[in-house]
Amino acid sequence: MKNIFKGSLRGFICEDCLESISDVEILLYHPYRKETVAANANLKETFRFVSKEEVKQREQLLITRKKTDENGNFEIELDERFVVGDYDIDFVCGTVPFKFPKPKRDEIIQFHLTSISMQSELEKQEKDQNYRWRYTIAHKWWCYIRGHFFDAWTICGHLMNCETNTPIANAEVIAMDADLLTDDTLGTATTDSHGHFRIDYSSADFKKTFLSPWFNIETDPSFLSFKSGPDVYFKAELGGTKLVKETKVNARKNVGYCLCVTLCSEVKVTDPGVSFPSAWAGIGSQFTASYGLGPNAFDAEGFAGLGKHVLHKTIRMTGQAALRSPLGNPIEYRFRVSEVTALNNTPPLDKDNFNIIVGKTDNSLFVPSTVSKLSRKVPVFYLDDIFVDSAQSDFDPEGWFDVNHAIERTLIANGLTLADLDLYNVIEEDTLISINTAELTNAPNVPDLFSAGQPIPAANDILIEKFAIRFEIREVIDKAANSFGIIGGDGKTLNSIVMNNNPIYRKLAIKELEESTLCSPIKGTINAKYTLYHPYLASGSLHLNNNSYTINRYISDGVIDSALLKRIKDNSPLNAPPNNNLTRCTYTLKLASSTRKHNGDVDDSDGSPALEQLFFYDENQP
Structure with missing residues (x-):
């Protein structure tokens, strides 16, 4: 009967990252020291580096050596003489996964693992043919060996x-x-x-x-x-x-x-059949759908974030919604809007106030957007990633949106079937629904009747517009029987959101040009005329420069730099002392401005580019 000692050598990189140590030599020795290691000794404490001197001293004690295979396993056939007794096990490390170059040092890298009772190990293998003596090098040692000796x-x-x-x-x-x-x-x-x-x-x-x-x-x-x-x-x-x-x-x-x-x-990256909590969490990437003191929350009046922004253009309702409930039923959701509002720090408005439904065919509030992405679990380099965009056909007559319908429609459009969904993971794209706020706001723009420097009557002021938004979600048990289940997150409401889609009203002129012609050279004191107005004006500035930029400065006149929403003046000097240094040249006067409008992802670009007025200055003209 053959006596075969079966073993395996592995090393920890992390607690959950274990690798087999392949293509290294396992050395079996007679005991080097007279004292033996106790059976219950901590293997980590027996591990040590073997010096060149010790290797030489133990040459006569070496019984045999074997290389580990790709799985770190080895087998040593033993003569009957070596069945009884304690033996030392070392290994010589000539490489580490994944075949890093051998050390440049001209030395053998040998380590002592531990000492074992051979008879005890062979008895264990005889009782269990699958048993194998295993040694795992602690992560501290194995990482050091890999890095220090093999880089x-x-x-x-x-x-x-x-x-x-x-x-x-x-x-x-x-x-x-x-x-x-x-x-x-x-x-x-x-x-x-x-x-x-x-x-x-x-x-x-x-x-x-x-x-x-x-x-x-x-x-x-x-x-x-x-x-x-x-x-x-x-x-x-x-x-x-x-x-x-x-x-x-x-x-x-x-x-x-x-x-x-x-x-x-x-x-969120999930298998199509996996359920998870659903919620309306925010508007765009910048604002949370909640009232609070945080930098991204809405205040009580309905202004968004620390910048007290108002929403405009297309806004994304962001969050997450599972395809199915824990019971496997489809999930639908919708957004409803109310023109009745309340402070955000008061209880949610009654649901009966929300009579405008996003996605109903009788309004244009809905804007198609990417709501999900399908990513193949095993890439095949064809339709590995499929974007799922919402469409009007994904809504029922009451505005309930079914992302399952959107996915099925998208699969079919790409030549696939609903059964192919199992081949994909579903990546939540954060957008639940996109809303066109311009369909809600109706405040008239300031009529283009007022010249630069001319006051705008109070009757033409742009009034504040607020709306409330409510998120509803449900489990579809049996739609034909009008049977639905309750999903957490249903009824999430913002009582007040300020919206605005009006442009800035702005006019700019040079007074002295208006008194002559737009092409005439001018001299003396030069005065700007401007009108700048928006109910949510964030900034406004006048800037003057000549072609060579030897004159390059902002104009401060006590109005343009104030916090007024209407910034109007018909006589703002550009070269009054101490700035009376204009020389013969062409000049550009710019009126720049911005508002607090935001779509939840990016700031308003209204007011860009700046209004410009050119003039030629010549103090020596007749």
Whole structure:
């Protein structure tokens, strides 16, 4: 009967990142020291580096050596003489996964693992044919061996959803090193079904400079200290959707040979059949759909954020909505609008006030937008990523939106069937519905009747317009039988949102040109005339420069720089002392302005470009 000792050698990189140590030599020795290791000894405490001197001293004690296979396994056939007794087990590390170059040092890298009772191990194998003696090198030692001797650096991590803690598969993760000069890419990896990824790199990947490969060094952005490890931050995306967007500000400073991370993404990536909490969370990317003191919340009066913005143009209702309930029933949602409003710090308005429904065919409030994305679980380089855009046909007569219908319609449009949905993960695109606010507001614009410097009568003031918005969501149990279930988040309401779609009223002129002709040279004191008005005016400025920019200044006249919503003057001197230094040249006077209008994603561009008035100044003209 053959006596075969079966073993396996592995190493920890992280607690949940374990690798087989392949293609290394396992050495079996007679005991080097007379004392034996207790059966219950901590294997971590027996592990140690074996010096050259010790290797030489133990030459006569060596029984045999075997190489590990790709799984770190080995088998040693033993003569009957070696069945009874305690033996030392070492290993010689000539390489590490994944085949990094051998050390440049002209030395054998040998480590003592532990001592074992061979008879006890063989008895265990005889009782269980699947039993194998296993040794796992602690992460502290294994990372040191990999990095110190082989310049092998490793990142092991997971990519999860922040809220549900579910793994995100098939995403590309990019590890970056933050440098003073240029950030280096350490490597990329694709997450598996458990959201796990691994990136292997060497110091050459983070010591690059503009002189590489002739001169490499790690350039630490802090400038105050030099450390050998990289400063690591991450980016991740799936099907073109950004899941993780860290910058060098988020960098983990001077990491060691092994880095273990868990990244989380706010973006919802789920299997089509998975349910999760649904909610209306915000308007665009900048504002939360709630009242509060936070920098992105609405105040009691309905102004958004710290800048007291008002909403205009197309706004995105953002949040998340599952395709199906926990019971597997479809989910529908809708938005309703009320012209009756209340303070946001008071109880939600009664639902009967909300008689305007987004998506009903009798209004144009609905704007198509991307509400979801389908990303193939196993890419085939054809229809791997499909964008799902909302359409009017996805609403029922009462304005209930069915994202399942939108997905089915999109699959069919791409030559697929509903059954193919199982091949995809669903990526929530944050947008629930987009609303055209211009269909709600109706305050008339200031009529184009007033010249620069002419007052605007109070009768032409633009009045404030407020609206309330309510989010409703339901589980469809049996639509034909009018049977619906209640979903959390139903009834979420903002009592007041200020909206405005009126343009800035602005006029600009040079008084002396109006008194002559627009082409005549002018001299003496030059006066600007302007009218600037909007109920939510944020800024206004007058700027003067000549062609050579030797004159280049803002004009301050006590009106244009004030907080007034109507900024009107018919006699604003441009070259009054001490600025009476105009010389013979062509000049440009600009009236710039902006409002507090915002669509939830970007600031208002109203007032751009600035109004301009050219004039030629010549003090020596007749």
